[in-house]
Every structure is written in C-alpha cells, then in structure tokens.
Amino acid sequence: MTPLDPRGLVNRALLVGVSEYDLTEPPHGVPGDLPAVKHNLNRMREALVRGRVFGEREIEVARSPSLDDFGRALRAVAGEAEGVLLLYFAGHGAIPSAGDELFLQMRNASVVAGGHAVFPGAEMFTTVLTVLATSPARRIVVILDCCFAGNAARVWEHFDDKRRVMLLMSVQANHRTDAGDPREPTPFTAVLAALLDEDRDTTLSDLADRSRERMTALGLRTLRDDPWEPQLRTERGMDVLLRPGGGQDPPAPPPRPSVPTPPPGPAPPPGPTPPQGPFRAFPAVLLALARGLRAALTDRFRTPGPPRPSRRAVTRIVLAAGLLGLGLYGLPRWTGGDEAACAPPLELRVLTDPDLEPTVRAAADAYLTSGENTTGDGCRRTGVTVYSAGSSDVVDALRAQTGAWQEPRNEDVNPQRDIGPQPDVWIPASRADADRVEAGRDTDAVAALEPAEEPLAYSPVVLAVPDALSSEALDDRVGRPLSEMVDRLTARDGNAAVRRPDPEFTDTGLLATVGLYGADARAVARGERMVAQPGPPSPTAAELLCTLPDDDAVDHRTAALVPEFLLRSGVGCDATTRSTRYAQYPEDVPGVEPVYVRVRWRGADRDERERDASADGFRDWLAGERGRAVFARDGFRSAYDRELLDAPRDGEHMLHAPTPLVESAGRDAMERALRAYRDAGGPGRVLFLLDSSGSMIGQWQGPSGGPGLLRQSLGGLGERDEYGVWAVAGTGDRPYGTLLRLGPHGRADAARALDAGARVRDAEADPHAALLAALDEMGERGDDRRPQLIVHITDGEDNGRLTGERLDDVLDRARATGVPVTVVSLQSGGCDPGRPDRRIADVSGGRCLDLGDDLGAALHDEVARTGTGEG
C-alpha cells in the first residue's frame, strides 16, 4: 500500500517533553530532571517544520505539563486532526514490573514503590491510546522517547482500535536508556531529527529502519549494555509520509556538533562524543546502593576488550538490574564506553576584590575537594577559578562595558583582556558595589546581577597603628571618627603618618576614603592631606602592609587603613621585622562585607540550569559552616552579629567587641567618595614620551606595543584633563617631536592623531634630553597645581645615555620639579633595583612597570589616578 501523503489535510502534532519534575527526592520522587528533553522539543519542532507536512501552527508544544494539562492538550489535538495526528513524548517512563503497562510520567509524577508500584501523576499508555483513538485522523503516529518505551508495544497489541495507530518506540521493552548530554537532545531524538532534516521522502517506517541502523552504527547501548534498538509497531501496509523530499528547504539551522552521524562516511566527521553531563540528580538511595554494589562487583566486570564498561557503566548496569523490580528506573547518562572516568566539570568564573582574593581562593580550593562538590563516583561537579581586578574598573565595566566584555570589538576597550573572564559570580567587598552598578547601568547591558540578601562575612576597616605610636586606652581605639583618631595620633607624635590603599583598586581604600572625607564628602582636601604620601598608593591593603617595612623608620611611624582581618591572616612578607600593629576602630568608616552576586550573561543559556546549580552549590557552601570556617581562619567576623568568628590569638591586637561599628557602606557614599577622589586634584595633566627610536620596531605593533599601551591608557583621561604625546627619537637639539600637543582632547581625536603620526624613526633616542625637556615643560605648567604625570614608554635600548652624570641630571631635575615619572619598560627586568628606569620612577614618586607587570591595565590605572577619567 502506498503510504498516506497527508499534505493538504488538517494535520496536528503534539510534542510533549517533561524536562522538569516537581518531585525528585526519595522516597517518592522520580530519578531527576531531564535537561536534554528541553532541547528535544526545540529540535523536533524545527525538524517537523522543515519537513513541511505540519504547518507551524499545526504543531503544539507542551513543556513539562502536569498530568491534567497533558490530558487537556491531548484531547484538543485529537479532536482537530483529520489527516495525521502525531504525538511525541519525551520524559521519564515507568513500569510497575517487567513486561506490564507503561506509564508516561508528567511534571507532577511521583512513585509509590511496593510489590506493584503505582505512579500518581503519570498517564497510562492505554489511556493515551484510548484518547487518541477518538480522533477522526486517518493516521495516528505515536513516538515515545523514554525508558521502557518498548513496553508500549504490548499495550498496542492488545488495543482494539489499533489499525490507524502507528507506534515508534525509542528502545526495546524493559530497557532503560541514558538521556545523554544535558546540553543536547537525547540520542534517539537527535537521530530522528537528523533523519527528518534529510531532503528525501521519509515515512514513519523509514524513520524506524534508519534510526535503528544509525544507532547501531553509533554503537549506542542501553543501560543493560545491549544494543540500543528502536522499535516500530504498525498494522501491515500502514505507513505515512512525514517528510517529503525534493523541496526547497527553509534556511538550514546552525550546525549541530552532536547530531549523531555514524562514522565513517563521506560526510564531515561528527563532533566529539557527547560528554557525560556533569550534573545528575542521583537520588541518595541509588547512590548508597551503587556504592555498596560497586565495591563488590567492580573487578569482575573490568575485563579488557571493547566495549569495555567503565566502572560507572558497571554501576549503571547494576542499578538497572537492581531497580527494575522496584519499578524505578533511568538516570540521565550517556554510555559512551571509552571516555575517562569523570567528565570535565562545569567551570565557574569567580571575580572578587583584590583584598579578598586570598580568602576566596582558599575557600574555592576547599570547596573543590569537598563532599558537596563530589559526585557519588568521586567526580567533581564544578571547577572554580578565582581571580581579581581593580574594584572601580569592575564596577565601571559591569555598569557600562558589558557589551564589550561579551564581545570585544577593538583593542582599546577589551574587558576580557584587561579585567578577566566574564564572571559567573562576583564577590565584591561591599553590597554597595552591586547597587552602584545597578544605579548607573547602561540600558543595553548584557549582564544582570543577582546579589544575595546577606553578606558572607564582615571585617571593619581599621586604623592599624604601629606599636610605637599606639595607645592602649580604649577611648583612643573606639568611638571616634577617623579624622579625630588621626589628629590624636599626630598629636602623640608629630612625625606620625597615615596611608591608605588605592581607592580605585580595592574597596578597602574606598571605604577608608568615605571616612577620610567625612559626611557628604565635604572634607576632601583635609582627608587627602591626612594620607598624603610620596609616590602612588599601594594597590591593595596587603601590599600596603608589605611596603611599609621596606623602610623601618616609615614602618614604625605610619598607621595603615586596612581591613581588620589582615591583622589575623597577615601578609606574606617581613613577618619577623614588621611593626606590630594595634587596631583602632573609627566610627565613620564602613566595613568590608563580601557579598555573593550571581552574574548572568545574555545568551549564556546553553547550560543555564546546570550553571545555576553549580553557582548555588558554591554559594550555599560559602554561606554554610565550612565556608564560614575559611572566613573565620582568615580573621573575619560574623556578618550577623559582627562577633569575631575566631578569638584573637597572642600577638593579634584587635578588640573582641569594638562597639560601636557602623552600618554598611552606602551606594551613594561610595560613589561620592570615588568621584571626589578622582576630582581631588582637579583635572590632571599627563605628558607621554613614546620612545620611537629604531629599536622600538620590535615593540611597536599590537596592543602590547608602545602605541597600543598608550592608547589603552587614554581611557583614564577625561575631556577636562590635559595631555600630550612626544615621539622620542633623535639626538642633539631636538630630542623629540610632538605627536599631540599638550592640552585637552577627545579620546577619538587623540587616537586618530596617534594613528596618523606614531611611527618608528630611523634614529636613536636620547632619553636624557627628552626627560629633562619633559620635566621642564611640566615644571613650567605646574603653577596651576593640577596633578601631573610624565609617562615614559621605552625599550631601554638607549639607556646608555642615562648613566653617570646624565642620570644624576635627570634624577635631580625630577626631585626638584616633583612631577612623578612612570616608566613603562618594555624589557624583562627593566625595573629591577638599580636600573635607571627604576631609579627615575622611585625618585620622582612614579612607578616603574616592566614585562613582569600587566602593562596595559597597570598603565591605565596610573594615568587614571592623575586624570578625572571618562566617567
């Protein structure tokens, strides 16, 4: 008989996929969700539309329906179809005991085990057939992709009105199968859809035959390790065309790496074997069973020769045999055969504040090997990489550069390079950071933040006073504003000084600045005078405590604004020689309160559920007992009662309960303080000296070349700032040429001028003459008291002209003018002690950056500290 060609008739397809279940916990839950099934629906719908038998409006999709919803949808389509009626089901299938009725489990399914298990929330296949048979359709096609699908055959055989009904089942009776990679359709549906994509006449019988062939060729096996063979049941001669060939296809879908095409063949090879899904819902009862049986049986099954079941395959086989009688079944897994024992875990990208990085990294390391992050097979569920970046850069990027972070379009703005990976999780040192991002966010932002309600821990920002200057009196240590504490300190010793870490690089510095500037940031000038220091501030609090002991005299008379926890966890430097410090607790400086923020990127939905599960798992661990233990060890306090989590030990001079501690940092207070800090000196002035001598030819191109670094740093300058660029090449009277005159510029104009004029000259350079000229130029302009900076970008090739008296000239002039010179040395070790570039930077109060630094980001920060920035 010719197969029915249903084109032109009223056809209906109902695609049912249950990927999510309400109840997945023992004792009554189903074995877990089936994320792969979500992809089945999309893929089947796409394939049917391309097949042109069903119009787009003739296909109805039911995603994880309840039993009631399923019943309603089934009745509706059954009543409408006149040509072909197709029902597709993917989800959990269950049988009370081998060889009996088949139940299709809907969203609200549960399991009541027993001698003859019952399945509330599931539809009996007999009922499904009965409803379908009410349809006037000429052909009724049922496709089942679930465990035990083949058990439907027996139901069909005993069904009276089966002549019109054609049944395609994913697997033979009493067999369970693996749902495969959660990020792809299930193996059977992937094969079906691929076959339907082929431009040829395809009937249901063809589909059955060819899917069987293809699955055999792919070596797919059931969980009992039998060949996986789809089954077909029809009355003799009954068939229906599901995909006519020879037509014009709609646009092809994007290539699918995992569409199973059996090798070998002329077609391009398929993608890699779908990996094992890293996340599975292993009910505890199954795990216990698996562990018990595995120990006893593993060795017997470990015989060589293909296909050699891995230990986990053995576990699954054991589970299959053991559970069938219970009426339970199927775990979503792929039985690939020859893969390594554990699949690579899902990777979480965790961005944090630089001062928090050691603690968060210690927590992540502990989490990686924890029981919570380990599956029953000993595999890691999640990998975690912790990294940090400058706190204000991160806030700016999340606020205004998420588009470029997701898709960097040019070399000048690339947060992927300059900040780091797109975070899945962000742990700033204050909840206010997340609020700052939200408050000023682009309307087209592609990253959304979900901050946790409560912080993970707390640590006050303290004035850590060296032993020699400290006061034992409680009255001096608590209950006063920061400015008053500093005043009292200087009253005790006229030489006392205070330092704070860079407010743009770490929240500790910014929180301290909130206190320094006072209410509404009114006392900016006074605040900055309190922490004035030669040279740039230390980037982090830990580095500040490490820098001070470089000079014992400085160490003994300088108090540091740092988070209290550093007095406990300490810093890895000069442990024996650095000053002992006593914590004083200013009443107007907000504390550090690390908070967990989930970051979601638009379009990043390929593994959304699994990523959520991973992120939630890490969050719960951090907030739980073991996470708290890490914070305790590092000297943090409880986020709730602000008590120290661990008592102070000998030699740690913090107060047990230094009341009153202030409330959390406010969004506006931090933003105001940062703005005031950036504007503190008013607009700045930066003169770039770009070594353009012949030797720079090897350091010229790309974002790491001289001009590229210069361009990236322009983001730290705003339109009120003045800057200029000199090309340093040539000797004698004219040691430089002007690429960009010293004055205010738009960034785009400046970049264009650089593009047009920056080139390597066929000449040597005279850094001595150029630096003297630059210092003179800036010295003359310095009367307006703008913050100034000279940036010298060089490969040091001509430092032969910077020795002896010539070097002394430059050092003397730098001291005299007081303009900091930051040197970017494009050679390894260019900033080692004693090198000319290092000495110039040190004497002038600038920084020396060499290939050991992250040059692009570091130079940007230096320039931004002088300028007011683009924001």
Added chain:
Amino acid sequence: MVRRLAALLALLLVLAACTGGGDGGAPAAPTARDVPGTIVVASGRDVTGKNGVRRRLIDAWNQREQRAGTQFRARLVELPGSADEQRSQLLGALQSRSAEYDVVNLDVTWVPEFAAAGLVRVLPEELVDEDVIRSVAGTARWGGKVYAVPFNSDVGLLYYRRDHLARAGVERPDLSGGLTWERLRDLVETLDGRPARGAYRKGWTTQLAAYEGRTVNAVEAFASAVRDFALVDEEGRYTGTVEELAAGIAELRRRTETPYTLQDAFHSDEAASLSDFAEGRTAFLRHWPYVYPALYRTFTREQLGVAPLPGRAVLGGQNLAVTSASQRSGKAAELIRFLTGRESERCLLDAGFAATRESAYGDGVRCATAVAGPSASPTGEGADPVPRDAGGRPAYARTILLPALRDAVHRPRTPLYGAFTQTFTAGLGPLFGDAPPTDEALAEQLDEALRKALPD
C-alpha cells in the same frame, strides 16, 4: 602585587601565537554551511614581546581573503595574560555561550579537557601531517582524533653563563653538546670553589613556586628517573604507583638540594627566576625558548650559552582548535591550516617561538616579507641582538631547540588536568618545607591524593 602576580603567571605559558604565510595557494571553498562573517580567534595576551607576530599572520590571512573576494575575516580577541584566567574564560564561555569564539588557542595541557567536554570539534587528520614534529603532534589528539593543531611549541632548556665557567677555569665552557645532572653539579662545585664576584649566590635556579612551574619541573625530574613515565593511560586514567612516585620524588629532591639551588627558586615563577639569572645570582637557569632573545639583550654571546636540559624536558606550547559552536567551522579550519602551515611556522621561529614543524628548521621554507615584520633600521639602532644562523633562524634552533622538542615529554594527558596539576603541585609542597618527609611517605600521600583527583 596581585596584578604583578597575575602577569607573572601569564609569562609562564607564554607561548602565544602568531601566524605566517601558510602554504600558499588560493583559499579553499568554505563548507556549504559556513555563514560568511568574522571568525573570532581567542588567544591569551602575548606577553613574550613578539611584536604582534600573531596579529600580522592574521592580517596576512585577511588580506588573502580580501583578494579572493570572500566575506570571511578573522579577528583576534585577546584574553588575560594569566593562563588560569584564559582557561576559565574559554571553558566558561564555551560551556555557557556567554561569548562567541570560532577558534581558540589552547595550552597543550588543556586539549583533552576541551575535547572530552565536546567544546571543540574534530579536525581533518591532514592538518597534523608528517612534517609536524612527532612529539608535538602528540598534543593534537584525544581519543584518536585530531582536535587541536600545534601552533607554537615550547620545551625546557638550560641557559648558562659561559663567562662564569671560563673564569672558574672550566676547560670547555661550551655545553651545547649536552650534559648530565652529575656534570651540572660538578660544574656548580667548581664555580663555588672560585666564586664570581658580584651578585653570584648559587649554582642554578628554576621555577618551584606552587603553580604550574612546579609541576613542569617535577615532571622533568620524574620522567628522568622513571622510564616511560606517564602517570595516566591513554584515556587519562591514573596509572601511577607509589614506587614510581618515590623514584621521581628522590630525583626532584636531588635536583633541588640547597647547596646547588638558589633559595629564591622555591618561590620563583618564570619572571622571578629569569630576573635572578639576569642579575647574575646564578650561573644556570632552567627556562623556555622565549627568553632566548630577551637574554641576548642582557648578555653578550661570550657571556651566555644555551644547552639541552639534562635528563628529560617537558613539552609546552599552544594548539589551535575550532569550537563546536562555530557557525563557520569549515573556514575556521582553513584559517588554522594557514596559521599552522609551513611558512607561518617559519615566521614564528624567526620571531622567537619554537616552531612546530620540522621544515621550519630546514632550508626549504622562508617567512613571507609581508609577515616577517619590520627590520632593524639602517643606523644599526636596535640591531637584532639574537645570534642567527646562515638561514636567519636563531642560532640554536637547529642544533639545540629542534632536538630538545623531539625528545620532550608530555605532562599527563587527562581531561582532568586542572585537578591533576593542582593536586600534584600541592602534594609536592612538603618536599620544600621545613621538615620534608621521606620519599616513600610523600609518595604514598601523593598517590592517594592523585587517585582522588583522578577517580577511576
């Protein structure tokens, strides 16, 4: 400090990439499903100071496509310099699709992980042909299929101070013919007997801080002590034994004994150890080929020499792969064919990378001028300090570098490399602590930890 550390880590796996002139000929037609547009190439920031060779090669490919009238263009997206951050972004982005990449530049140790996770595609076999150095070609495959084509290689080398040896009266201060660890120790004793003036403190330095550098140094010691050392089978399953580990630990202990080793080495990464050697604190340095040009900026040819590392040396490098999500995978593979072709590899070698093809070290292939980059100016300012052979290659390329690459050993190849190296690095920590355990005790602990990290 944080930023500096990140940058130093970056230096570790520095091998970035570049490009070169391919094998000539017109571009092959893209496959029918390729969507015309931009091929995004993600690669770590080039911190080796190779003057954007990578970008120049991509530019050369773009020009070729433009001439051919196609709509395909390649664009380089730089990732952070830190290898850990590169890996994290590539994994996270490809798993979740938080960013779109077509071609990714993978460290050789990541290839099994990305392949096993289905994040990169199987590539045509012929991309890794007989010309690719055999040991290097071994990094391309997983499960018997090619997933990532070697772009630039790397291998441990021994740099040394010829002038120190001469001053101490060593008769033949040229060690380019190779030496054993025993000979190295003898030389250090000779040097200590007649110490150089100035900064000199100890015989040698290397990278033993708790990061990938420690894994590399340890694998070199283990592979020298244990025949066919691998730790994992070809499927990445742990196969180590306590006996093997104990033998390896004993060798690592011998190599790092304090009379010979600079104390700073135990906290050093690539940048710190390079700095110590450049400052003259040691006479020997274990490092990678990329510092060859940098060291010749610091030292004269009379001062500096380079030799194969005694014992076995670890293979490094980076390979290019096409992502599973790419909508232009055919053309992306074509780009890789160009970037890893004979001319490109020659360009990479001339620029200071370790080329992955035998032909780059021979006389038949030249780097196209368009890619070779600018040359030194006529004034002689910036004259190339690197000694070169008659063919224009770094002088040591054929005699030292190529043999070292051929003989190099792999780090364990497993999809769980991240867990392996973290466990291995941490597990060896006590060896360098105040009270080091015995070889056997440490081996037992390490074995147990590795079994847990690489469950069977």
